Amino acid sequence: MPSSQVIVLYDFPSTFPGKACSPNVWKTRLCLNYKGLPHRTIWVEYPDIAKVCKEIGAEPTGTYPDGSPYYSVPTIYDPSTKSVVSESARIARYLDKTYPDTPVLIPPETDAFHAAFNEVFESLALPMLPLMLPSTSEVLHPESRAYFRKSREAWFGKKLEEISPVGQAREEQWKKLAEGYTKVAMWLQMDRRDKLFFEGDNICYADITIASFLGFLRRSSGADSAEWAAVKEWDGGRDSWSGLTSTR
Amino acid sequence: MPSSQVIVLYDFPSTFPGKACSPNVWKTRLCLNYKGLPHRTIWVEYPDIAKVCKEIGAEPTGTYPDGSPYYSVPTIYDPSTKSVVSESARIARYLDKTYPDTPVLIPPETDAFHAAFNEVFESLALPMLPLMLPSTSEVLHPESRAYFRKSREAWFGKKLEEISPVGQAREEQWKKLAEGYTKVAMWLQMDRRDKLFFEGDNICYADITIASFLGFLRRSSGADSAEWAAVKEWDGGRDSWSGLTSTR
Incomplete structure (x- = not known):
């Protein structure tokens, strides 16, 4: 083509x-x-x-x-x-x-449910933002970096360097994020069996959403980082989504 | 039987x-x-x-x-x-x-989605609580009322009479609740057509959840109240759920 x-x-x-x-x-x-x-x-x-x-x-x-x-x-x-x-x-x-x-991607019978999922997943993934913002800025090209800094600093009301928590506060923030993913993992165990994906065996838009954010976490933390190593252990190391993140 | x-x-x-x-x-x-x-x-x-x-x-x-x-x-x-x-x-x-x-009630392919829905609907319906608590107390039998007062006052950290907003604050609280229901109404319009219920034409547990809370609103506000009359006009007066509330 x-x-x-x-x-x-x-x-x-x-x-x-x-x-x-x-x-x-x-x-x-x-x-x-x-x-x-x-x-x-x-x-x-x-x-x-x-x-x-x-x-x-x-x-x-x-x-x-x-x-x-x-x-x-x-x-x-x-x-x-x-x-x-x-x-x-x-x-x-x-x-x-x-x-x-x-x-x-979004079977009609799950269409309204997908919208509800989007709403709740956005809030569960939100703790990721301050954790990852500074490293996101670093991987942008110079012409985007200044714009990114300005808009994010206006959004959070503080300097980019101050948005990302450090030490104990960073651990707390990671814990909050992990708890969100634990919720999602629990949703997949509501059914009679432990589901690989939201609808069972087939991928749908909800799984792709989760995978996209996990992929972002992996790239921003660094695939060899201690932080990503910890993520891979979340919820018994379920890797159905993190497997998806290597898809291109 | x-x-x-x-x-x-x-x-x-x-x-x-x-x-x-x-x-x-x-x-x-x-x-x-x-x-x-x-x-x-x-x-x-x-x-x-x-x-x-x-x-x-x-x-x-x-x-x-x-x-x-x-x-x-x-x-x-x-x-x-x-x-x-x-x-x-x-x-x-x-x-x-x-x-x-x-x-x-919960088709297996919507099982994880139902769990996500529960999570988000709980937070959307939350503004209902302070609006309705005092009238809930009034409809309880005396032996429950004292217990209800004690537990709710501990929960909110204030007297039952002070939990429910009045005047302008009450209007704001109703607006917040209406916005939550508008979100839900929008989820049902994501599909190619305006859905009656979450999965289309059949009732599922999500619809029953919504109807149960609308029924609670109707009974607590009073079916003839101005507040319930306003609820009936929400989102173009969609009555698929409020119709459900009259089911016994």
Whole structure:
């Protein structure tokens, strides 16, 4: 397939191998891979994301406190339908609808449940943010780094170096994050048997969400770090999701 | 069926018509009704719940801050299997497993999702508590009322009369609760069509949960109150759940 006909995925680059960093964009990349849909990435530095999104006609995915529109990646352009879609869950639903012969990400009977899952998982994964922000900044290119620092410092109301807890406070924060994942692991044991994935044996969007954030943890902590070694032991070392994180 | 052979549901009595008050016990009652399983209620005043639960061999459903076990209703005794089960979601799973020929409450493929839903819905419904606590106290029998006051005042750290916001603060609290329900209504519009229920056309445990709390709101606010009239207008007046609340 000529590259002008494959789905375009917009992402920001980092110094990680393979360039990709954002867990939210990883969700879409894993969705495309799981469906076997050919795609290529256009790398956009942080300060240019809003401009590029507007140029291609993407919808804003939120609003700033002052009411102005907020644009973000993942955003995709699909030349086969000439559609631009932003925000990973919306993209997953678009892909299910547009490519009904590929593996389903969000089965209709779990659609409302997926939305509830998104809501709760976001809050469970939140403790990850202060732990990982400084290292995320370090892997960005210089032109994105200044923008990232400014926006995150405004968000947290403190210097980037002060956002990430250290010592005892860092351990507490890791514990909080681990407790969130323990909750998720318990959800998978509600059924008559210990499930590998949310729906049983097949991967769905919820699993991809979890895997994307675990992959982010692994890359940001360092695959050889003591912190990632600890994550791999969480909840009896269940590795169904961390296995997913090595999927490209 | 002789009454000694039907499922026993433990609940605490109130002065509401039909005696039942607790939204958590209503979940189980609606589950039993939806499955068409005959049952009778044994009414236990608040101060006796722990004693009765221990007598019949129920598991505690939590622990107090001091580490001592916490017992609660709903608890059921099923004479056909000689099983005692506590906590509404656990009871729903027990009923699905024990009575496979009755309508399913938690389809296995939504089992982990149901657990995620429970987690998030609990926090969305939480603003209901301070709004409704004083009126809940009023409908209890005197022997339960003192116990209820003592435990709730310890929980909130203030007098029962001070827990429920008034004036502007009360309006804000109602708004917060309405926003939670709006989120749920939006989850049901994620799919290709506006769903009546979580899985589409069939009722599942998530719908029963929502209906049980709406029913509690209706009874506690008063079916003819201005507050309940406002609830009925939420989210374009979707009444799929409030319709459920009239089911016995």
